[in-house]
Amino acid sequence: MRPSVLVAIAILVAMAMPAWADRPKSADEVITEVRRATERYRDIARARADRFVQVSGMEARHGYHFMNINAPMLTAAGMAASTLDLARPPMLLYVERDGVWQLAGVEYALAAPPRPNPLPGAEWHRHEASCHYRDYREAPAPRAADCPTKHPESNEPFVLWHPAFAVVHVWAWIPSPDGPFSEENRALAPYGGAPPPSGHPHPRSETELAYSQVTHRVAGGVLILVALLTAWEAWRPRRFPWSALSSVVFILFGLYLIPTSDPESWPWGPGTFMEIFTDPLVLQHKFLALVPLTYGVIGALRSARVLASSYWYAVVPTLAILAGASLFVHFHDGRFHVDAIYLQHAAMGLTSIAAGALIFAARRTVSGELLIRWGWPGLIGAMGLILLFYVEH
Numbered sequence: 284m285r286p287s288v289l290v291a292i293a294i295l296v297a298m299a300m301p302a303w304a305d306r307p308k309s310a311d312e313v314i315t316e317v318r319r320a321t322e323r324y325r326d327i328a329r330a331r332a333d334r335f336v337q338v339s340g341m342e343a344r345h346g347y348h349f350m351n352i353n354a355p356m357l358t359a360a361g362m363a364a365s366t367l368d369l370a371r372p373p374m375l376l377y378v379e380r381d382g383v384w385q386l387a388g389v390e391y392a393l394a395a396p397p398r399p400n401p402l403p404g405a406e407w408h409r410h411e412a413s414c415h416y417r418d419y420r421e422a423p424a425p426r427a428a429d430c431p432t433k434h435p436e437s438n439e440p441f442v443l444w445h446p447a448f449a450v451v452h453v454w455a456w457i458p459s460p461d462g463p464f465s466e467e468n469r470a471l472a473p474y475g476g477a478p479p480p481s482g483h484p485h486p487r488s489e490t491e492l493a494y495s496q497v498t499h500r501v502a503g504g505v506l507i508l509v510a511l512l513t514a515w516e517a518w519r520p521r522r523f524p525w526s527a528l529s530s531v532v533f534i535l536f537g538l539y540l541i542p543t544s545d546p547e548s549w550p551w552g553p554g555t556f557m558e559i560f561t562d563p564l565v566l567q568h569k570f571l572a573l574v575p576l577t578y579g580v581i582g583a584l585r586s587a588r589v590l591a592s593s594y595w596y597a598v599v600p601t602l603a604i605l606a607g608a609s610l611f612v613h614f615h616d617g618r619f620h621v622d623a624i625y626l627q628h629a630a631m632g633l634t635s636i637a638a639g640a641l642i643f644a645a646r647r648t649v650s651g652e653l654l655i656r657w658g659w660p661g662l663i664g665a666m667g668l669i670l671l672f673y674v675e676h
Contacts, residue, residue, distance in 0.1 A: 310403050310463050313369065317389055317455040320370045325456070327377060327384040335375055336489040340419035343476025344467035345452075346376040346387045352493045367391050367401065369453075376452070378474040387471060388454040396449045405464030407449040414553075415443045417488050427546065430553045441547045442491050492675040498543055503670025505536045510664035517656040523586050530582030537576025544568035567609055574606045596646045600639035607635030623674065630669050638662040 308316070324330040330349055339348040351373050372389035379385070396407035413421040414430030417439040424430045427444035434441075451464060459468040512529035520526075541550070545565045548554040559565050581598055584590035610632030614625070641658045645651025 308401070308403070313402060313453060314455050314463055316369045317372065317453050320372060321375065321386065321389060321455065324375055325386045327386075330375055334493075336493045338374075338415075338419070338490045338493075341379070341474065341476050344469060344471050345476070346378045346468075346471055346474070348390065349375045349377060350493070351375075352497060366397060367393060372453075378457070378471055380474065385457070387457040387468065388452055388459075390450055390452050392448045392450045394448065402451060402453070402464055404462065405451050406466065407451045408466050410448045410450050412447045413445060414441055415445070415490060416440065417442055417491070419488060419490070427551045428553055432547070432553045441553055442488065443494060443546050444552070494546070496673060496675045499670050499673035502536070502540070503667045503673065505532065505539075506663055506667030506670060508532060508667075509536070510660040510667060513660035513663065514657070517660065523588070527583045527586035530579040530586060533575045533579030533582065535579075537572050537574070537579060540572035540575070541569065544572055564614070567613055570609065571606055574602050577602060596642060600642035600646075603635050603639030603642070607632040607637075607639065610635070627669060627673055631666055634662055634666045634669065638666075 324333075324335070327349075333351065335349040335351045337347060338350045339345075341347055369391075372391060374390035374392065376387045376390060377384050378387055392410070393407075400407070411423045412425055414424045414427070415421050416434040416437065418434070418437050420434050420437055420439065422431065422434065424444065430441050430444055432441050433439060452459075452466065452468070454463050454465065454468050454470075457468060457470050459465045459470060461467070461469065509529050509532050512532060516526055516529060524531075543551075545554075545568050546552050548559060548562070548565045548569075549556045554565075559569055578599055581590060581595050585592055585595045610628045613628045613632075638659060641662065642655055645654045645658070
């Protein structure tokens with residue numbers, strides 16, 4: 284039996300956790316601490332309310348895996364960290380029968396096994412790099428580009444890929460006959476673990492929804508940074524390259540969006556470059572990634588006095604209006620209907636169109652130039668706030 288799942292949200296994940304106490308804890312102390320930390324999650328509704336989302340089907344002797352997308356490990360700074368915090372488990376393991384969910388234990392994951400080992404007698408197990416599919420099945424692959432675009436058995440589409448990780452289980456609520464830190468729990472065998480039936484389409488999984496929410500919120504944080512830098516540049520004249528800081532962030536932002544907006548597509552995923560043009564949603568995402576990239580290039584060249592300001596005043600508002608208009612026909616499930624997701628995209632679209640219209644309307648007067656100087660970063664910041672609080676339902 285393979286070790287349990289860590290989804291490709293983990294591509295964005297770093298395992299930065301507080302340091303372990305100096306004195307090693309006993310197995311009983313570990314169990315007590317884990318139970319104290321997860322008592323409330325015996326009610327799965329509380330786990331879902333705290334943003335634990337399902338990231339696997341029922342795995343035999345492991346259970347269903349629920350990952351906390353708000354856990355401290357969702358940072359970009361500690362990829363090589365090898366410490367963990369028992370009080371904040373990133374993964375909960377459940378079993379289910381007749382609609383009743385029971386918490387079995389937790390799973391911790393790090394980029395590499397910690398030294399020294401903070402769990403007495405526990406063996407950290409390697410979870411191979413894997414491709415994940417809409418029905419929660421997986422297949423091993425060293426790179427996302429090596430993943431089949433559809434699962435060989437269920438024919439469900441590729442969703443995400445994750446690299447190899449070291450994992451350990453703590454069976455705090457349903458004891459394992461092989462010890463509290465065993466790789467598998469034979470006591471869960473009666474709950475089965477057969478893959479879901481194939482032959483019918485699956486809606487977007489909780490894994491996909493969580494990944495989408497995380498990437499939108501990362502984008503929001505970046506745009507707020509851009510807005511602050513743009514306002515700082517406008518506060519008083521800056522020499523190059525300080526006058527181009529916001530442009531550099533725009534360029535990096537566009538380069539980040541190209542691979543991460545659709546992990547199943549080129550250049551990271553198994554999809555080819557030409558397949559971008561066969562999927563309207565993916566094509567929209569790639570176009571939207573090119574917008575901040577273009578802003579950054581034109582802004583940097585303008586700051587370096589290589590490009591006349593007239594190019595910025597013409598191209599930037601045009602792209603802002605086109606990008607904003609495209610968000611009104613941005614449908615995640617391929618059809619138009621008004622829901623929270625659509626309304627959020629419509630709000631972003633209106634903000635982008637307003638930014639473009641502001642520049643077109645105000646670019647020819649002195650007072651208009653002042654309006655652009657502060658209105659442009661203000662609207663970028665508004666877009667960032669919408670993205671920062673973006674939710675998937």
